[in-house]
Amino acid sequence: MFLAKVYVTLKKSVLDPQGVTVKHALDSMGYRLVDDVRLGKYMEIKIVSVDRKEAETLLREMCEKLLINPVIEEFRYDLEQK
Amino acid sequence: MKFGVVVFPGSNCDHDCHYVLNDVMKVKTDYIWHKRGEIKDYDCIVLPGGVSYGDSLRTGAIARFSPVMRALIEYAGRGGLLMGICNGFQILLEAGLLPGAMLRNTSLSFVCRDVWLRVENTKGPFTSSCKKGEILKIPVAHGEGNYYADEKTIKALEDNGRVVFRYCDELGMPSKLANPNGSVNDIAGICNGKGNVMGMMPHPERCSEKVLGSVDGKKLFESAINFLAG
Numbered sequence: 367m368f369l370a371k372v373y374v375t376l377k378k379s380v381l382d383p384q385g386v387t388v389k390h391a392l393d394s395m396g397y398r399l400v401d402d403v404r405l406g407k408y409m410e411i412k413i414v415s416v417d418r419k420e421a422e423t424l425l426r427e428m429c430e431k432l433l434i435n436p437v438i439e440e441f442r443y444d445l446e447q448k
Numbered sequence: 449m450k451f452g453v454v455v456f457p458g459s460n461c462d463h464d465c466h467y468v469l470n471d472v473m474k475v476k477t478d479y480i481w482h483k484r485g486e487i488k489d490y491d492c493i494v495l496p497g498g499v500s501y502g503d504s505l506r507t508g509a510i511a512r513f514s515p516v517m518r519a520l521i522e523y524a525g526r527g528g529l530l531m532g533i534c535n536g537f538q539i540l541l542e543a544g545l546l547p548g549a550m551l552r553n554t555s556l557s558f559v560c561r562d563v564w565l566r567v568e569n570t571k572g573p574f575t576s577s578c579k580k581g582e583i584l585k586i587p588v589a590h591g592e593g594n595y596y597a598d599e600k601t602i603k604a605l606e607d608n609g610r611v612v613f614r615y616c617d618e619l620g621m622p623s624k625l626a627n628p629n630g631s632v633n634d635i636a637g638i639c640n641g642k643g644n645v646m647g648m649m650p651h652p653e654r655c656s657e658k659v660l661g662s663v664d665g666k667k668l669f670e671s672a673i674n675f676l677a678g
Contacts, residue, residue, distance in 0.1 A: 376551075380596060383554045383630070432513070435506055435542065437549035438596060 367448045368413045368421040374434050374441050375406035409433065412448075421445060449676055451477040452493045454520075454536075456511045461497035461533065464653045469494070472656055473669050482514040491676050492529040492573075493520065495536025497589070497651060507550055507592050508538035517543055529573050529672055530645045534590055537637070537647030546638055546647050547605070548597030554630030558591040562662070563628050563650060565613040565636050566620050572643035573675035574668050575612060583620045584613075584664040586650040588628050593649040595631040595638075605638055613637035613648055 376382045382404050389403040411428070415421040422445055434441045453465045462479065470477040480493070487493065501510035511517070517539075524530045524545055532540040540546045553559055567575050567582040578584075597605070605611055613636040617626040622634045629649070637648030652665030 379598070380551065381554075383552050383556055383594070387556055432509065433505070435509070435549050437541075437547075437598075438551060 368415060368418065369446045369448050370409075370411040370413060370421070370425045371444045371446070372409040372411060372425070372429065372433060372441055373406060373443065374409070374439050375404060376438055377440055380438050418445065418447065449475050449491050449673065450489060451475050452480045452487070452490045453477060454480045454482060454493060454495050454516055456482045456498070456500035456514060456539075458500040458502055459496050459498035459535070461535075461651065461653060464651075465494050465496045465533070468653045468656045468666070468669060472666070473673060475673060480516060482511070482516045485515045485519055487516070487519040487523040487528070490523070490528065492531070492672050493523065495520075495530070495532040495539050496653075497534030497536060500535055500539065503592075506542065508535060508540075508542040511535075511539045512543040521545065524640075524645050527642065527644050529676070531574055531668075531672070532645075532647040533651055533653065534588075534593075534649055537649055538592065540645065540647040545645050546640060547601045548595055548638070550592045551594040551596050551630075552592055553590070553594050553628070558589070559593070559628045560587070560589040561628070562587045562655075563636070564616050564618055564620070564626060565650060566616040567612070568614055569609050569612045569639070569643075571609065572612060572639050572646060573672050574639075574646045575671055576675045577671040578667055581620065583616065583618070584667065585655065585662045586652055586665050587654050588650045589654075590629070590649055593629040593631065595629075595635045595649075597632065602632055605635075606633065608641065610639050610641070611635055611637075612639050612646055613650070
């Protein structure tokens with residue numbers, strides 16, 4: 367069994383309205399050292415496989431086909447054997 | 449002439465679309481359940497607004513894998529008329545039938561109000577009875593209608609006249625206030641290269657009878673019917 371931890375973020379070229387709003391809130395709270403805020407998604411996916419390569423191939427395929435929209439998003443992941 | 453309105457779990461403008469087409473426009477219109485794997489004998493299909501699959505993951509992301517979508521891709525490939533309204537537009541984007549993607553509205557608010565649209569393209573079937581530059585008043589109701597595509601894609605859309613509607617003020621001028629969601633270039637609706645697939649965020653089915661305050665939406669359905677009638 368593998369546990370995939372997938373981090374989905376908006377591409378750098380895409381403006382993140384939620385991140386901008388959170389940044390403004392932090393500014394108004396006095397956190398002057400905050401330069402930028404970007405929001406994203408975190409997913410945990412359990413994959414029933416004993417083969418890391420197979421799990422990784424499936425994971426990348428699922429990300430590209432469904433979990434992210436490549437027009438606006440990118441992803442990275444950690445894959446842990448359980 | 450036969451129209452179809454696709455129903456996904458969570459569609460909620462399907463009845464409005466069906467009513468306008470069937471009862472106001474008087475064209476035979478069927479509901480098409482999203483599990484249907486074959487689309488035959490239809491002249492025009494509408495993907496209605498709503499919250500398909502509860503907007504899980506991303507708007508339209510799950511609906512694009514419904515069996516009906518494969519049939520609709522074939523149908524659109526054969527030149528069949530396909531119109532996506534609001535969530536229907538989001539589904540067309542996720543399915544790759546139209547380019548780009550939707551981001552959260554820059555205001556982060558769900559925006560539900562009348563907007564003004566300038567008709568930019570009258571060659572396509574859904575605006576064939578409109579005048580170029582005509583101003584229409586049609587309501588929007590969405591939280592994710594902030595249309596985005598990379599610069600190259602936007603340029604290709606603009607250069608090829610594939611922007612069908614643009615948000616504007618009452619006089620037809622673009623302005624920040626008139627754009628309800630932050631869409632790039634004030635884009636409210638686009639079409640594919642052939643023009644037979646069109647997506648738009650505003651809801652023409654909500655303003656197709658006098659009693660609703662505007663009949664501007666009716667012009668789009670009239671256009672499609674006139675286009676089909678040749």
